[in-house]
């Protein structure tokens with residue numbers, strides 16, 4: 317169970333992590349400044365199991381991988397959004413940040429709600445208002461990448477065929 | 482059975498696949514360039530496994546080539562050292578990556594080509610699946626020869642009719658971007674078809690696929706036909722026999738029908754590509770630079786149109802007019818046919834090939850307060866230099882007309 321941090325529509329990669337902080341690719345360093353302009357208290361107060369909730373087209377803008385890396389580095393459990401920009405979606409999966417697409421949850425969850433997420437089934441339970449939302453479950457291969465900590469790490473110890481096995 | 486993108490992926494997977502499925506498939510070619518190769522090398526080194534098949538790897542130096550500064554020079558040296566170390570021989574520096582990929586025969590109907598460049602959508606013009614990826618994925622593909630894909634839904638854009646004189650694929654595409662918006666094609670495969678497409682030569686089809694990126698599309702496909710196969714034989718090194726893959730009983734998410742005969746010359750105005758207007762609405766706006774180049778519109782036929790308008794005339798004295806042929810092959814042909822001489826006599830600065838001024842690194846950087854009219858595909862703030870400059874996008878004919886007058890000008894009176 318964690319707390320929901322909500323963000324608006326079209327959150328672009330610069331709002332997730334401004335370009336000036338992209339001189340490093342260290343997740344923990346990046347996490348110090350994640351969302352610093354749109355939600356300055358996020359970085360200091362986010363806890364493991366908290367979830368980031370966005371609207372439509374989350375992660376639009378540049379193709380830089382720093383944005384999902386920064387969110388992952390902040391220890392948030394996952395992102396829930398109504399939809400994602402294409403390259404952010406791929407980058408998030410490849411770096412091992414679980415992301416769920418669920419317009420109903422994105423529209424209904426408000427800042428600070430207590431939320432429980434089952435990544436494997438895609439079930440999202442809002443304990444604050446009692447609502448339950450169903451996202452599409454993450455494909456098994458996404459879970460494998462997430463568990464390995466990203467596709468680069470996965471490939472260090474596995475053959476690529478094992479992804480879909 | 483399916484849309485064009487489903488048909489392409491079904492062949493690769495060896496079974497019928499549909500939108501929404503996630504697949505791991507062999508890719509035919511893995512492209513990267515001077516800008517994106519360094520991070521791919523980093524991912525590759527971290528994985529620590531050998532290259533799967535170096536014949537699938539193609540690396541270009543085009544974004545800032547020859548290196549305009551020390552940083553670029555160092556990055557390029559690293560890239561070249563890597564290629565030597567790994568025995569990668571498919572290395573090109575003869576123009577913009579996407580154009581050279583086509584000329585060298587890497588792009589064929591049904592091929593799956595991934596590129597560390599967002600305009601890899603260009604390859605769709607020849608019936609190939611082409612899409613842009615981050616550098617890490619390119620490094621991963623070097624090791625695995627594969628990539629995972631989520632098969633996209635398709636929006637069919639049905640284009641019918643004949644364009645008015647002075648209206649080109651660029652105008653049609655800017656019009657489409659204005660209609661659909663910058664996220665109108667997100668995640669989607671855009672499939673261009675209709676009788677307008679059937680008659681459209683490949684250099685014009687390329688403009689549509691190339692700019693499908695601007696509306697967020699994963700790919701911008703045009704089914705290969707006789708025109709495609711002829712082009713491959715005559716203009717490229719691809720000399721095999723290729724299947725014409727077509728959509729079969731496709732289920733489209735949406736079909737958008739446009740009668741192109743209603744479209745007049747268009748301009749995508751600062752600062753968004755979907756800020757599309759009829760050219761006459763912005764006619765008279767002064768321009769400091771006219772840039773004719775890039776993977777969108779610097780092919781031989783584009784230069785021919787520009788030279789046709791500029792022949793025997795002189796460009797406006799206060800407007801820089803820069804022509805950057807998309808590839809060495811195009812440059813050479815334009816040299817031999819006399820186009821380059823016409824352009825130079827008119828006062829154009831003809832540069833070496835490559836991306837040139839497109840990303841504001843060299844070859845025509847904009848100062849604060851300057852405005853450019855260009856044949857590029859993107860007008861993001863600051864792309865060509867100062868964030869206080871403005872970029873307007875238009876066809877080569879409109880760019881040539883502006884070169885003469887120093888302001889945005891209807892090209893139609895200049896076209897004989």
Ligand code: SF4
Pocket residue numbers: 544577578579598600774775776777835836839840858
């Ligand atoms: S010409 Fe411009 S748009 Fe095309 S590949 Fe080069 S930088 Fe990208």
